[in-house]
Amino acid sequence: MxxxxxxxxxxxxxxxxxxxxxxxxxxxxxxxxxxxxxxxxxxxxxxxxxxxxxxxxxxxxxxxxxxxxxxxxxxxxxxxxxxxxxxxxxxxxxxxxxxxxxxxxxxxxxxxxxxxxxxxxxxxxxxxxxxxxxxxxxxxxxxxxxxxxxxxxxxxxxxxxxxxxxxxxxxxxxxxxxxxxxLPSPSFSDTQAWLATMSAADSDTLASAAALAPQQPFAALRMLEEGVPAWREILTEKLTSLRQGE
Ligand SMILES: [Zn+2]
Structure with a gap:
């Protein structure tokens, strides 16, 4: 990364x-x-x-x-x-x-x-x-x-x-x-709209990235730009927090 x-x-x-x-x-x-x-x-x-x-x-x-x-x-x-x-x-x-x-x-x-x-x-x-x-x-x-x-x-x-x-x-x-x-976090639609200005990915891919990090647009952008390693990182974080009951 x-x-x-x-x-x-x-x-x-x-x-x-x-x-x-x-x-x-x-x-x-x-x-x-x-x-x-x-x-x-x-x-x-x-x-x-x-x-x-x-x-x-x-x-x-x-x-x-x-x-x-x-x-x-x-x-x-x-x-x-x-x-x-x-x-x-x-x-x-x-x-x-x-x-x-x-x-x-x-x-x-x-x-x-x-x-x-x-x-x-x-x-x-x-x-x-x-x-x-x-x-x-x-x-x-x-x-x-x-x-x-x-x-x-x-x-x-x-x-x-x-x-x-x-x-x-x-x-x-x-x-x-x-x-x-x-400091407020962006809404899902804020994140999606901002990603569209930052990435040339197609709308389905943008929506998937926004869905995985709906309130953390920089994490979503990392997924779009860096591909699999960044997706894996976000998913691992999500699984860990699920296991911890957050
Ligand atoms: Zn000035």
Whole structure:
């Protein structure tokens, strides 16, 4: 499996700060908060994997940092200096914290780097520093407690964006310091419609892939692009969860 169509988690390219159609209501909620100057300083976004969660969060970071007049823009402008940085896939004011190669956990040293990041001089006046943490479940107790300090007393102007499957496996104190936002999953027809824009497969094949992963469009797309190994992976996951009585 080459992982080419895995839900992207690495670079910052956010397709002009746009988002997937099934995330539109949540997107509008964030836009409204930003316009009213009511953005929280920390968010916990929860939702199924393979639904574009990371893209959504990158788009939030992009929109917040975009220099355009937000009252005239529902999405990042795509023209300003900040947008040009996002288009290149790197922005100095965004720190992504995720398990390093070969590890399943986010280490305490990685969390300690957050304070350095927030205190670094920004490339724009009075800019917000954005910290994206995914998956938040990968924070061990020591790392989570260290993060808690930053959440309680941010070392500067910071916006924390945490991504998790659900809040259940996080420290209650982390959850309570974030605004909890549940990211909607696409409906079966959303998934089918999106797949049709992404794949040249015939309609029967599209429908079969959507039926096997009705709420996880990136998993369905992997099945279409990678063939048998990806189908086997999805079916094995389904059988395992059936056996576990989920
Ligand atoms: Zn812009």
């Amino acid at each position: 080459n992982g080419m169509t895995n839900e992207p988690t690495g670079n910052l390219t956010s397709a002009g700060g746009s988002h997937y159609p099934w995330h539109s209501p949540t997107w509008q909620q964030i836009v409204n908060q930003q316009r009213r100057g009511r953005l929280a300083h920390a968010y916990l976004f929860t939702g199924l994997p393979d639904t574009g969660r990371h893209q959504f969060v990158i788009s939030v970071a992009h929109y917040v940092l975009c220099e355009a007049d937000k009252s005239a823009h529902n999405e990042a402008c795509g023209q300003c200096r900040q947008c040009l940085l996002f288009a290149k896939g790197y922005h100095p004011d965004v720190l992504q914290v995720q398990p390093e190669d070969g590890s399943r956990a986010i280490k305490i040293d990685q969390v300690r780097q957050i304070a350095d990041h927030v205190q670094q001089t920004s490339n724009q006046a009075s800019a917000t520093k954005v910290i994206i943490i995914q998956p938040a479940e990968a924070l061990g107790t020591a790392a989570a407690n260290s993060l808690l300090k930053s959440l309680e007393e941010p070392p500067g102007k910071a916006l924390f964006l945490l991504i998790a499957d659900s809040g259940d496996r996080l420290l209650a104190t982390i959850r309570s310091r974030c605004q909890n936002v549940s």
